[in-house]
Structures are given as structure tokens and as C-alpha cells.
Amino acid sequence: MSERIVCKPTPWFLLRAAAMLLMFGIFTVLFFIDGKWGYREKNLSYHVSKAFEQAAKDFETKEGVMSPAEWRSYAEKQTVSFPEDHSILPEGTRIPMAWPAILSDYDAMKAARTGEKNKLFNDYRLQAGMKKDAPEHDYPAGKINEQWVVFVICLVLSLGAAWVLIRTLGRSMAVDGEAFYPADGGKVPFGDLVRLDLRKWDTKGLAFLWAGGASGGERKMRIDGLTYGGFKKEQDEPAERLMGRLKENFKGEIIEYVAETEEPAEQAPPQA
Incomplete structure (x- = not known):
């Protein structure tokens, strides 16, 4: 009887299939994170940073007019300006949101005028546990929905790659x-x-x-x-x-x- 020749899956194919699964898997996770939290956290960081910019402009015009107590009273009445569509913000965001307490500090605002640009906001962001830097613009709901669409596509590709890999292993x-x-x-x-x-x-x-x-x-x-x-x-x-x-x-x-x-x-x- 002739020898039985068996051809099992090659390491070349298995490595390629595993690499595709890993790649699509990573993309799936990244787009899920952006759609669920990432873009919303960036939007929060963006709008809070705009409050710092507005506070700096207001302080520049009122520094010689208001006393430290008057500036504190003024700043404590201000709120962060958010868009009407609150779905683009992280869940649990307080709306209306008062200006961060540091913006009520007359001395801190005065020092920020001559210090490094955006240092006051960056220091606050780290202390407040805001994970994302402020982007150049915010992300509308349509852009966030795009992340979910691509997430679904990558998820389907990941499942397909996993199916091919598992099926081939048993053949x-x-x-x-x-x-x-x-x-x-x-x-x-x-x-x-x-x-x-x-x-x-x-x-x-x-x-x-x-x-x-x-x-x-x-x-x-x-x-x-x-x-x-x-x-x-x-x-x-x-x-x-x-x-x-x-x-x-x-x-x-x-x-x-x-x-x-x-x-x-x-x-x-x-x-x-």
C-alpha cells in the first residue's frame, strides 16, 4: 500500500491569517474606543479649552477694572459653552458646567498672561483627569457615527479572518x-x-x-x-x-x- 501523504496548513498561511486577524482586531478596538469615548472626550476637552481662552480674553479687558474679589464673582457666574447636541459629549457631563475654579483665581489668571500658552488649561486638564488633549476642532455627531460604521466593518472582517483561521486549522x-x-x-x-x-x-x-x-x-x-x-x-x-x-x-x-x-x-x- 502506498504511503499516505498528508498536507497540513502551512505556517506561511497561518501567520498571514493571524496577522490579518490581529490587524483587523486592533482597528476594531480603536474605532470602538473612538466611537464610544474617544471623540466625546476630545469634544469635552475642546470646549473646556475654549472656556479658558474666553476667560483669558475677559481677564485682559477687566484686569485693570475689577478687583480680585470682583473678578472671582464674575468668573463664578460663567459657564462653559457647549453645542446644542449634547450627545457628542461624554455621558455624565454636567450641563450647564461652571468655569473651572482655577479661572476664578485672579493671581493664576495674571500669571497665565505672561506664562507658557495653554499651560493653565493643560495643568487643569491633568489635575481633572481629562484624558484627551484639546483638538483644533470638535467632532460632530456625524463624525462619531462614522467611527461606529468603520467599527462594524472591522468587526465583520475580524470575524471573517477568525473563521478562516479556525476553519483552516482543522483541515x-x-x-x-x-x-x-x-x-x-x-x-x-x-x-x-x-x-x-x-x-x-x-x-x-x-x-x-x-x-x-x-x-x-x-x-x-x-x-x-x-x-x-x-x-x-x-x-x-x-x-x-x-x-x-x-x-x-x-x-x-x-x-x-x-x-x-x-x-x-x-x-x-x-x-x-
Whole structure:
């Protein structure tokens, strides 16, 4: 009895499928974070930073007019200006939101005028636990919804990559002295094989095989040597050995690639 040749999933394919799963998985997580929290936290940071900018402008015009007590009274009455659509803000955001207490501090506002730009806000942001820097603009609801759309797309791609990886792990191709065992299951005796397409075998490691059925129909099978077995010399080229065994026992039609050759140009008859 001939030795059974088994072609299991190749490390090349498994590594590629795992890399795709990892990539789509990371994108899925990132877009979920942006859609659920990220963009909303950026919006909060943006609008609070605008309150700091407005406070700085007001303080510049009122510094010589108001006393520290008057400035504190004025600042404590101000609120952060938010858009009408509150859904773009983090859940639990207080609305209306009073100016941060630091903006009521006359000395802190005075020192901020000559200090590093935005330092007062950045210090407050860190103390208040605001995770995101203030962006150049806020993100409307449509932009947040885009993150959810891309999240769903990436989630579907991740599930697809996981399905392909898990499915392939449990499959293999094999051939023995009696039959071919395709990756999608079953046993196909050599006598049932009717046609073998090898046109892509040498270039892509891909072939197609047809077997006749009792009902008169044909079953088409895919032989993917790069996915199952592989062509590594140090492993004695499992896929090539499987194909060799298959061809030895195959009695049907074989379709192979034939390179086109240029026909020689007709020579002109000699002149008399």
C-alpha cells in the first residue's frame, strides 16, 4: 500500500491569517474606543479649552477694572459653552458646567498672561483627569457615527479572518494509494477523477480537480499548495509530492499551461 501523504496548513498561511486577524482586531478596538469615548472626550476637552481662552480674553479687558474679589464673582457666574447636541459629549457631563475654579483665581489668571500658552488649561486638564488633549476642532455627531460604521466593518472582517483561521486549522489535504482527500472533506477515489487543471500550479501553487458523481454531476475541488503542505525543499515539498502521487494515478483530462510561441516569419522566395 502506498504511503499516505498528508498536507497540513502551512505556517506561511497561518501567520498571514493571524496577522490579518490581529490587524483587523486592533482597528476594531480603536474605532470602538473612538466611537464610544474617544471623540466625546476630545469634544469635552475642546470646549473646556475654549472656556479658558474666553476667560483669558475677559481677564485682559477687566484686569485693570475689577478687583480680585470682583473678578472671582464674575468668573463664578460663567459657564462653559457647549453645542446644542449634547450627545457628542461624554455621558455624565454636567450641563450647564461652571468655569473651572482655577479661572476664578485672579493671581493664576495674571500669571497665565505672561506664562507658557495653554499651560493653565493643560495643568487643569491633568489635575481633572481629562484624558484627551484639546483638538483644533470638535467632532460632530456625524463624525462619531462614522467611527461606529468603520467599527462594524472591522468587526465583520475580524470575524471573517477568525473563521478562516479556525476553519483552516482543522483541515488538511491527503492522498494515498486509492483516493484523494480534499481539504473540504470526503474521499474521492482515483477512478472518479475526470479533469485536472494545472495552469496555475507552477506559478501560484493552485490547481483545480473535478470528479464525476453517480448522478451525472461533477464536484469541483481546489488544491491549494501554498495553504496546505507548501513547497519547502527542506520538508521535501509536501504539496508537490501530493500532486505527483495524484498525477500518477490520474486517468482523466489534464489541462496545462502552454506558452505561446511566435511562428517564424515566412521567407520571401528567392529572386530569379
